[in-house]
Amino acid sequence: MAAALDIATTILVFGLAYAMLLFIISVGLSITMGLMGFVNLAHGAFAMVGGYITVKLVTPMGVPYLLALVIAFFLVAALGAVMDRLLYRHVYGRPELDQVLFTIGIVFVSVAGVSFVWGPDPQNILLPEMLLGDIDLGFKSIPVYRAFMIVAGGAIVAALFFGLERTKIGAQVRAAVDNRRMAESCGIPTGRLFTIIFALGSGMAALGGGLGIQILGGLKPVFAFEYLVIFLIVVAVGGLGNIRGTFVAALLLGIIDFAGKYFLPEGGGFFIYGVTFIVLLWRPHGLLGKA
């Protein structure tokens, strides 16, 4: 019994930490897809750049880790806004193939750019003292870093829900997702809204990149490709543009992925795909998506 409880706690803690990371990175992708009907395959590149900014601020410059995360968020959000105004806006109305080609091109540029500037070697950071060590729950110890991931993820989820459900701009976003032309007719500036959302989503991805360095096994230039599939799966399973759906999907996939590798390592990464397959057969528009 004690052993079962022990294993259940392990899976819950590590699975939740991974799930939070998946949510933080994927939510921006989900909103841009839902709101703008835009397939931004370069989303992982923003997460990667955020990760690199965090590493480079912490290691050579000695900026505290948490402050580095905040700086990465704002820098990449600004980068997102600039990219949106300069580049992305030109392809919003274009066919999906154009969007895919355009954004996958940006991924290639980002991978090559990052390799050029920081080299192909994996980047790691030494976490601050306060995030190392264990928390004793009485019956089991869990690593502080994973607990921190869960708490930080929870706070971000709460802030997002509050922002979308309770603020005026949140109401505008929801209106634009539901019916963009009607929202425009009511005088909602959807163009500006796009830029804000795009910047916010990029910033969130950067935050996820910085938070996840340790969990994702180091940061490399191929990051933008390596995890793209996982982010797309989270968005598809959750339903496009649905924050609640993205959250549920991240929880489901994060915990199942960890449990699958823990109990049946021979199955490796198969579980996450198996779940996706079943969910999409059952609900082709995702768990909480609209047909």
Added chain:
Amino acid sequence: MFRFTTATILAGSIALAAAAEAREIKVGFIAPKSGGAAQLGEQLERGARLYIKLHEKELGGDTIKLIVRDSKRPGGPIAKAAAQELIAREKVEILGGVIFSPNAMSIAPLATAAKVPFVVMNAGTSWITTLSPNIARVSFTMWQAGFIMGEHAATALGCKTAISGYTNYPPGKDSVAAFKRGFEGAGGKVIDSIPMGGPREAPDFTPFFQRVKDKKPNCFYVFVPGGNHAAGASKTYLALRMKQAGIKFIGPGDLTHDLQLQSIGPAIAGTTIAIHYHADLENPVNAAYRKAFKAEYGKDAVNDFVSVGGYDGMAAVFHIIKSAKGGKITAAGAIAALKGWTHDSPRGKIMVDPVTRDIVQNIYVAEVVDDNGTLRHKTLKTIEAVKDKCKELKIGRCGK
């Protein structure tokens, strides 16, 4: 009379020129130059180029043209296409390089068909040499370190139970099979064996390592490719506090790869590995090698086992060229020359086994120690002239 003399001098000088005309020998070199293992490819090439630079004058005016092709991924097809192109279009006389075992396996049939000698400079799956009579290996086999580590874990480290974790491709399976044989032969028991994803990109090792932690073995034997995987595995071991839980971390030398050792952090001190070469080996050849390597590539460059594979691999290539004595290089001639070839390597004396064409060398059991903030390998035990156990015992595909 006058005419006759001119003609004679002319003819004479032409003959002289022909005799002294330097040959350019093309050597195909396949290694990852992009992707997650680009760093390993670079080390291999650095070793090879350093040997050429230091020894080219021994070829009596002949020169070597190293033609490098990117194998990109650990899998076979790209490396095979590269080898095909090197043989058919570039007309290379010798093939070499290769970091990942599946690369070498896919190139082997081409070496046989085109009758080109193929010098394996890293890939360590034991049965690679059985795939073509034109292969000779100068690097290592997974069985050499794995078997010895197994014995050492059961005897010197006093482990009664062990779990092995491995990257799920041929050298990983080889390494844990060798460990199991050595460990159980010496009285231990392997209670679980965990495949931990493929070789292409380093995964998050946490679920696998947490499973091990919960099963509480005495020793945890891990095979992962050097480079990114090694750093990730060691960091996960530390992050999950498995050391504090009393689980000893052991493996072949890839685990505490010299290239990544400093970035893993001082807590990794105490890890025990078995390997054919580490950067801190104390012998005059290695001291000279370390010095030359740093002089060539900068003081932060690390003379790791991958670079030594390239360095000694090129020594074997030189031996092939010298043995041909200016004549045509053939696979049969090259392999005959390499059989029983001995060489003073930075890792100690090495020999190519005349029967199996595989490397015979010392294996060192070493511990990671913290030397005033710098992590180093400290040799605990030297086992001399180790052959490939897999072929000695005729296990599985090694028996062919």
